[in-house]
Amino acid sequence: MTATLITNIGELTTNAAADGDPLGTLHDAAVLIVGDRIAWVGPASAAHAAAALHRESASRGRERGNDPASRPPVEPSREEGFEVVDAGGRAVIPGFVDSHTHLVFGGERADEFEARMTGTPYAAGGIRRTVAATRAASDDELRARLRGFVAELHAQGTTTFEIKTGYGLTVADEERLARLAAEVTPEVTFLGAHVVPAEYGERREEYVDLVCDAMLHACAPHSRWIDVFCERGAFTPKESRRILAAGVAHGLAPRVHGNQLGPGEGARLAVELGAASVDHCTYLTDADVAALAGSSTVATLLPGVEFSTRQPYPDARRLIDAGVTVALASDCNPGSSFTSSMPLMIALAVREMGMTPAEAVWAATAGGAQALRRDDVGALAPGMRADLVMLDAPTRVHLAYRPGVPLVHTVWTGGAAA
Template identity: 40%
Template sequence: MQAEPVQPPIRASAVIRNIKQLVTVAQQPIEGASGALQVLNNAALAVYHGRIVWIGPDNEAEPLFLSTRQDGITIVDAQGAVVTPGFVDSHTHLVFAGQRAEEFHLRRAGVSYAELLAQGKGILTTVEATRKADAETLLALAQRRLHLMRDHGTTTVEIKSGYGLDRINEEACLHIINNLKALEERTSSSVPQQVRVVPTFLAAHVLPPEYRERRADYLDLVVEELLPSFVGLAHFCDVFCEAEAFTVEECRRILRRARDLGYRLKIHADQLSPSGGARLAAELGATSADHLDHASDEDLKALRDAGVVATLLPGCSYTLRSPYPSARRLLDLGLTVALATDCNPGTSYCENMQMMIGLAMAEMDMSLEEALTAATINGAKALALEEEIGSIEIGKRCELALWQLEDYREIGYHFGVNLVQSTLTLL
């Protein structure tokens, strides 16, 4: 009779047990997992120094970890929760003051965006309010929104500047985003729930009013002064490529300079009209092109061939009452599709990624599996973080959402309430 081979103990600092359903969204096959999202029932996972080192059946965790008498091992009881990767919200404008509820209701009453602008409303209202607010207020407002996101299952948030639009205020907003990042990296509670923050510089959001007659001067300021001095404060540089904002040529100039300085690139592309933004994203090798409501099939194929992630933002269609872009069309063309909130006070005031999944399923022809993939691993791809986060796999960071559900397929079905019980990020 052959002796049982002795399995060498795996070093772990924490083991999460009693997971009813582990929805891994793994990109590589996991033993015992099934379906498009690689789901394991009655599972456990182990973590060492913040990285997942083992995934398997709960009943195998006991002998593997507890009998090896490892010192300082933390056991987390998931109490039968469904567990998914934390959401990766790859497009938000969280740092702002004021709100635009009046504008929202006027638009519903039939007042056009051009009329609103003529009345001095729209994005410039937010620029004015943000410039007037002090840094403490802006930080507190952004942190409250960030914690709402976390409470709805998000563990990574990209945050753009773009309501400062001059040296002092853009720099202040980027510092606030970086301060938020530092605050979130410090854990205070016994259940660690940090949110990872990714800063983006978006000076080319709209032309600031004081530059109305001096457009070229604003571009010079962004390209020659702001981009070089903000290296290290932002990972990404983003532009709003649209008739109401900046032309393809202007965006190309900004993004080329940004790329040379080491920023990664994003573009608000083809949202309100066929602006040429998607083509530019493909040409420059941007990490993502976002919105894409008016992108042609040729534009989309160019994005696909250049490996640019297509980020869809259904909250804008909801708020603007405009037709939803068809995610099905993008998926059929073979694009990598991400979903994000675009949380901002004008066109999508929503912190909740569960809502985006619901809208994507109801209005954009996505299956739950496609929408969950778009909200996790594909969001990570839209931030070039797919090696670190976005799925539950060996070697990745342990950044999870715990759900009060019997089955993950209740997501989108049981709607309008928060189904996430907590997030969990183990370091």
């Protein structure tokens, strides 16, 4: 089993709350990775003794067929059995958890972006252009593009990510998008309820029937989640409730796109149905905020959308001060947020949404993990997946302080450096 000791870490963000610090910050720290898991986290001065203890425990376990819980440390051989990485005083954080993306699609919509920058307002109807381009693309074309986006995410420090369907909107096309997404992530969301496709015209009820029946049957085997765009120009609260209930009956867990284009029932619907997350949350009433604060539903904010559409940014400060759990995600998609950069989301959240750098980093890591109901990612503690990012910076604050600068030095995913 491979093992890596990362030592001389200037600032380590563990997200294991301690002494009033929700980010569990350690200075002059070290992390021991064994296999695909974090084995130990602590001060750099104790790193080699900890490594020796784990090496001895593993050795004795192999000899005796057990794994003793505790052995006294011995003087270690610094290199024997371990790859030692000297962080050189750099900061290390958990890998980003991007809980909202739309990465399987064909075509692009740069002309829409250009039009918005000259005053044309954003509308959900542009999704249908991507639907047409996606239907026309082959599996191999979509797969190649998807893998390119995944490489893009990894290069920017994202180690866990969700992918939604929603650009096929036929049974066969939605099924293949879910199947392709499942090749690269276990966090696949069935979003047949993205918009009503053009060929259904005024036959909305027929399309909702299709989503709840044949389309759901085809996509559920590849999916963990079901989502719905509960918004004007997309699906009504009544339609959304029916679609989400059908997904839950098929074993999928609910998520909601809501309150993006104006006030609506999306956030409260998400709370009512116990959804893991309601995403966008740009227009929230006091009642919406109170409902979220009293629930386990995460408010996932997508500042790349506001950057790209010139809509108002959500008020993260209001949510955090009310006790709502907040996550940040990229919403990477060709229409309203064609960026895969979680560092950019952090910078925008700090500059435009009232978050501190620490809050934004937590929301982009532990917050995203909560939005996906994952307890194995988003933090660095013994037993967690060894997903971590070394920054070419002395502190996580540089993610907001130096926007647009490539600060990712090394990424470990499941213990493997890339």
